[in-house]
């Protein structure tokens with residue numbers, strides 16, 4: 001069990017949207033043989049209870065419940081790490097949802113699932129395709145999504161949307177199991193335009209490397225230019241963090257937040273190594289000159 005798994009637990013303990021048990025090792029331990037591929041939708045499928053907002057580098061739209069219900073219907077039985085049991089869910093393929101929205105997803109783009117608690121789970125378009133991601137809003141019987149056990153006792157409603165992999169073996173890093181999804185955002189990879197992409201940064205330089213570190217480790221909780229998670233603050237606007245933090249304490253905050261702020265809710269990132277922390281700071285400093293103002 002590595003530190004990354006430990007981080008998964010920390011995040012899962014603090015936030016409802018991430019899979020409590022799906023750390024990097026969980027996929028290997030999953031009951032691969034017993035997972036089923038998607039099959040046809042249940043008769044009597046219902047429309048979702050809410051509309052879904054989809055944003056991408058060039059625009060945004062809201063898919064109505066009727067538009068979502070008109071997409072190709074998929075039903076899948078999966079080993080659900082959020083309930084530690086097999087369960088059947090129905091909805092539409094995530095890729096079809098992104099295409100219907102007009103997001104024209106490219107394989108290397110990041111897909112961010114914004115959840116009710118502000119957490120933003122993420123994967124890539126390639127992994128959504130590889131693990132046949134499903135945007136579920138119904139149980140296998142066409143009724144509402146069945147309640148999930150809540151961390152610490154009781155149950156919770158995973159709706160309006162539960163975005164899950166239907167092919168077995170996905171680790172949480174490859175395809176998470178975010179529930180209470182309210183909005184999906186496609187974030188541009190390095191070298192493409194986008195609110196949080198560093199414009200004009202050389203693809204192999206520290207800024208581009210730092211952007212990758214940020215997308216992989218920070219985006220779940222922090223936005224840049226209004227794009228990303230909302231558990232912690234936006235790190236670029238109105239002021240960029242490097243405009244009001246002194247370099248040494250900022251660097252220390254990333255490695256070990258509690259050594260700077262008692263009661264900090266942020267996990268530490270010392271395990272990423274000095275070079276990665278330098279890179280993410282280079283990215284943050286670079287974005288200071290690329291503020292885009294509030295999101296539309």
Ligand code: HEC
Nearest residue numbers: 011217218220221231232233241261264265266267269280
């Ligand atoms: C699990 C959620 C979470 C993750 C992941 C996370 N942070 Fe944070 N971060 C927070 C929260 C919450 C705060 C608010 C202050 C606090 O609790 O310490 C914060 C505060 C900060 C601050 C201080 C902002 C300010 O205005 O004082 C910086 C800088 C920061 N985070 C950078 C990062 C970077 C860089 C990463 C990735 C390497 C990251 N965070 C990952 C939750 C997170």
